[in-house]
Amino acid sequence: MCRIAGIISPSHYSDSIKKHISSMTEIQKHGGPDGEGVYFDAEAGLAFGHRRLSLLDLSDLGRQPMSTADENYTIVFNGEIYNFIEIRNELKAHGFSFISQSDTEVVLKAYIAWGTRSFSKLRGMFAFAIYDKANNEVILVRDSQGVKPLYYYLQNDQLIFASEVKAFKDLPIKLTDNPDWPVYFLSFGHLPEPVTTYSEVNMLPKGHYLRYHTLTHKTIPYSSYIQEESFGDLSSISITEAQQLVDELLDKAIRQQLVADAPIGVFLSGGIDSSLLALQASKYQRENLITVSLHFPEAQFSEKSFQQLISDKLPGQHISQEITHKDFETYFDEIVENMDQPGVDGINSWFVSKAASNTGLKAVLSGVGADELFGGYPSFQRISKIPIMRMAAPLAQLIAKLTGKDALQRVTYLQNRSHSAYEYLFLRGFFTPIQLQQYFGMSNKSIQNSIAHLAEPHSPAIPAYNGKRASWYELNYFMQNQLLKDADTMSMQHGLEIRVPFLDESLVTLVKNLPADILYKKGLPAKHLLIGAFQGILPREIWDRPKMGFTFPFQQWIKRHPRYLELKEKYRSTPKFSFFEAYDRDQIHWSKIMSLMVLEKFHA
Structure with a gap:
């Protein structure tokens, strides 16, 4: 795991490009604390920069940017290739x-051997750039699941790229605030790809590559490189057979992702997903296994007893850290400052990454992806109601205005069919259109126009209103834009890599091709296929209980935070004040207040 940057700007002076690539890598040094490097080609007006987090081949032979002996090919690489x-x-x-x-040298020589066809061979999480000097091309590539970020600027014959949006801010380029980003942030709770806070900076789509010619400055449009593995006809597969395949593929993914030349551990929250990872990882790590957990003094939010239940079954070392309201107050400003893009879900990742890093870990396994694939969210129950709720939308809109209930207000999104985001916002919407109009003075037309102009996810939505469609929304919106982005940003603030075995390419492809009635069978517990696949090792107490989710006692903590009190006072004489009063009465979820606190920072 590293941080990368690049500038291709033939019209700029060499000294200028060198200075600015150094600035870009310096801004991202938290993500690569073990070393740095720069490659420069004066004739092409090109510079690549790299910050290194050493996990494989800790010697200088693994340094980047990495070039072939003849310097015809150069790469800067961020991520891990598990089948290298x-x-x-x-x-x-x-x-x-x-x-x-x-693995970096393998990626570079695979490209030399097979060109862009090599990208489909890679299994892992990655974002990289290759300078093909022989063909005067720079190629940007991002992994198939979108685990690693890669942002780019393409204006005035220049191509600039980086792992973080912050890396663009001090460059001598025109950056304008994206006027729609506050609408997206308040509507979704995140910025949906490819959107950033800048109109000129975008995210490269997952599973795609971009080609830029260094002489003509022309860009070949995005190309997908994905070639999904075939599992044959799965239409008549039994639950038992499906469970066996899930068991085999997840076990293989865990085994591959434990490979490193530096310490690696497991986040253990006490839920199904992290417990499975820890129990399976213990077969390979044994006494070297390190698990990391957070717990809280507030008993209703703490999963310490469930974490202990699993850790007692494990060899190795278990790190359990208590996080208090004082910790939240002490680190809040630093955490918000560490955000690369606005989000509401990164504070928990920041704290658990800090705890892991403090133990000397360089990488950890995380359970991200399991809920999205196997049906762990309420959206999997709500999805079938969309056709009926759409018919009732006009009446629901009238009742919503009278009652102010969020659930009814979200139904109004279903009146618009022009974009998949409207159904997602019904399932998981943040601020509703009525609230955006009441509290922020936004017109309904501007809200609808902003959403309609979003780019659709590149994979097509599932037609039927079943668990498969819910999974598509969770993978392409919530996980992609919130969980993965926040996990990457916050873990890298501590020089830590998060690996996600549930997003192994083979496992994801299998689950996508399993029948819906196998995956999300009515009458069975949520994630029953995953539970059944590992019923021999997973204690019943872990899966046979209400889902808590990995969250902090924010509903109470925020009310006492100075930043909240300042913000509340700032809006005392505005329509927003009634919103704060409702939160004080616990009628508003903490995440909406958090979004306003984050919004304040990014608007500062």
Whole structure:
């Protein structure tokens, strides 16, 4: 895991490009505390920068940017390739030799051997750029699940890229605030890809690559490189057979993702997903296993007893850290400052990453992806109601105005069918259109126009209103834009890599192709397929209880925070004040207040 940056600007002076690439890497140094490097080609007006977090091949042979001996090919790489040994062996059979043990060298030589077709061979999480000097091309590539970020600026014959939006802010380029980003943030609770706070900076789509010609400055439009694995006809597969496949593929993913030349552990929240990862990882890590948990003094939010239930079954070391209201107050400003883009879900990731980093860990396994694939959210029950609720939307809108109930107000989104985001906002919407109009003075037309102009996710939505469609929304909106983005940003603030075995390409492809009635069978517990696949090791107490989710006691903590009190006072004479009063009466969820506190920071 690292941080990367690049500038291709033939019209700028060499000294200027060198200075600015150094600035971009310096801004991102928290994500690569183990070293830095720069590659420069004066003739092409090109510079690549890299900050290193050493996990594989800790020697200088793994340093980046990495070039071939003839300097015809250069790469800056962020991420991990879990099947790099198999690809390296294949390349050796084709006559290639290697000077390092790093996956970066494998990616570079795979490109030399197979060109852009090589990208479909890669299994892992990654974002990288290759300078193909022989063909005067720069190619940007992002992993198939969108785990690693890659932002780019393409204006005035320049291509600039980085792992974080912050890296663009001090460059001599025109950056204008995206006028729609507050609408998106308040509507979704995050910024949906490819949107950023700047109109000129976008996120490269997952599973795609972009080609830029360094002489003509022309860009070839996004191309998908994904070639999904085939599991044959699964239409008549039994639950038992499906469970066996899930067991095998998840176990393989965990085994591959435990490979590192530096300490690696597991986040243990006490829920199904993290418990499974820890129990499976213990088979390979044994006494070297390190699990990390957070708990709270407030008993109703603490999962300490469930964490202890699992940790007692594990070898190795368990790190359990208590987080208090005082910790929240002490670190809040620093955490919000650490955000690369506005979000409401990153504080928990910041604290658990800090705890892991303090133990000396460089990487951890996380359970992100399991709820989205196997049906762990309420949206999997709500999805079937969309056709009926759409018919009732006009009446619901009238009642919503009278009662002010969020659930009814979200139904109004269903009146618009022009974009998939409207159904997502019915399932998981943040501030509703009525609230945006009442509290922020936004017109309904401007809200609708902003949403309608969003880019659709590149994979097509599932037609039927079943669990498959809910999973598509969770994967392409909530997980993609909130969980993965916040996890990456906050973990890298502590020089920590988060790996996500549930998003292994083979496992994701399998689940996407399993029948809906196998995955989300009525009458069975949520995530029953996952539970059944590991029923031999997963204690009943872990899965046979209400879902809590990994959250802090924010509903109480925020009310006492100075930033909240300042914000409340600021809006005392405005329509927003009634919103704060409702929160004080626990009629408003803390996440909406958090969004206003974050909004205040990004608007400052």
